[in-house]
Amino acid sequence: MLFTTPTELVALLLMLIVGLCFGLAIAPGGGKWRRLYERERDEHASYRRSTDTRLRETEAAMTLRDRRVAELEAADARSAAIRDAAARDAAAQEAAARATPPVAAPPADSATLDPRPRPA
Template sequence: MLFTTPTQWLALAVALIAGWLLGLASHPGGRKWKQRYADERDVHGRTRKDLDARLAERDARIAELERENARLAHAAPVAATTTTTTPVAATRAPLAQSAARPAGTMRPRWFDWKNRVGANG
């Protein structure tokens, strides 16, 4: 057994108490941890206020969109506008020939199936 005599038990108790007193004497008193706790508490409070403000803005926007949706659901339908029946070709000027291929050249191109040499005769 490790401790068998009362003197050994007394030495153990003195060592434990001395260690406890030395630890208390060397401890900074908790100032650092108290400051860190206060800083964290302040940051949490600011974050919570910011979150509450954003949630309030979100709820206001949702309410506004729901009011707009209800207004549009109960609104009278918009009358269709009348359209003219004149053909599009009659109202527009004729299209100019594309500048990609100069007039008079009938070289075969990659996707010009109709203009291939030998395809139509």
């Protein structure tokens, strides 16, 4: 088995510490990750702004659409009321026409049709 004595474990631990120090010494300081993070943060902020703008525009369009639909429904209700009133008036006139007896026409003879006086 590897590293069974205390001396070997201390040497392993010392090599680990030396490796970490060497790795940190040659690392660029994390600037790459910071730049990536900042770019991602800026892209996300830009996305949120554009999405919020589109959402507001969509809501405004929906409000206008809903207002127009309400206007059209009100106009349709008014025209339906006018049609119903006209149908009721026509039905009432037809019922009144059926209820009154027909007027008798005067006899149609040639004397009554010609308004000129006849020579005697």
